[in-house]
Amino acid sequence: MASVFRWLVTWLLSVSLAAAIRNIGKATGFSNYTLGHTEFSPRRIFVMRHGLKEANVKGTVNFGLKLLPEAYAPLLATRNFWKERGAHFDYVYASPFVRTRQTANAMVDADDIDIKLDPGLSENLHPKNGLRGMRWEDLLAKIEEDVKANQESEPLVKMSELKPDEPETSKYSATMARAALFIDRLLAKMPKGTSALLVSHGGPSFGLINYLLTGNIDPYDHTKLADMGSVTELEELPDGAGWRVVGASTPVEAAEDWGIRWADGEAAKGGDTKIL
DSSP states (O other): OHHHHHHHHHHHHHHHHHHHHHHHHHHHTOOOEEETTEEEOOOEEEEEEOOSBOOOOTTSOGGGOOBOGGGHHHHHHHHHHHHHTTOOOSEEEEOSSHHHHHHHHHHSOTTTSOEEEOGGGOOOOOTTTTTTTSOHHHHHHHHHHHHHHHOSSOOSSOGGGOOOOOTTOSOOHHHHHHHHHHHHHHHHHOOTTOEEEEEEOHHHHHHHHHHHHHSOOOOOOGGGOOOTTOEEEEEEOGGGOOEEEEEEEEEEEOSSSEEEEEEEGGGGTTOGGGGO
16 A cells, blocks of 8 residues: 555656646747657757848849848847747758858857758849849859858758749749758758757748748748848647747847847737748
């Protein structure tokens, strides 16, 4: 009888502890799920659009557009916000474009984690955007040069898989397909319970998030363009049920400094990607 009593007490304590952990997860946005006797530790992906940048106008080279000096204060506020929420990045990937590399370096310490450059996260390769100011062959050569100089490992999306977007439309079909390919290969290498920060551009960010939420490769929707410097957190659901938007942070200028506006995913049901 005594042994049964001890077992019951132990079981009740374990249940109470599990409930407490789940409540902490709900409060911080980070969750674990219990499936029967198996603990499910979800993967998380944070999709970030680069910070405030130089204008993309005729006569400029889009690849080399840099962050504005005033971009760094809101990026610091964003970094501190996610640090306070307990976010941890096991992987950091950035587009090879200059502004996204600068943004990634502002978000994490390069001494603590390797920032991998990946062609799959590049700006949409439309003549008015990613291709502005460069010939196709020259842009590919520059991306390949910078990726090889940054890392020895192969990128998830190979140079040979990059395709230009149709110049006559803004659907960015090639970019949307590239975003889906990147996600598929990223998830194939991410163990359960790990997280990744992806620093990209407006069009690709839509493609990344839309593919995670729907599994579809849809045309780009400019009405769901992410704000510069915004970060959207997505969390894997149990039983292969897909992904959900936990929420999104957007830097906002306050009276004396920069703050963060938080939009909860649950508050945007029916249009989660609108809160990018």
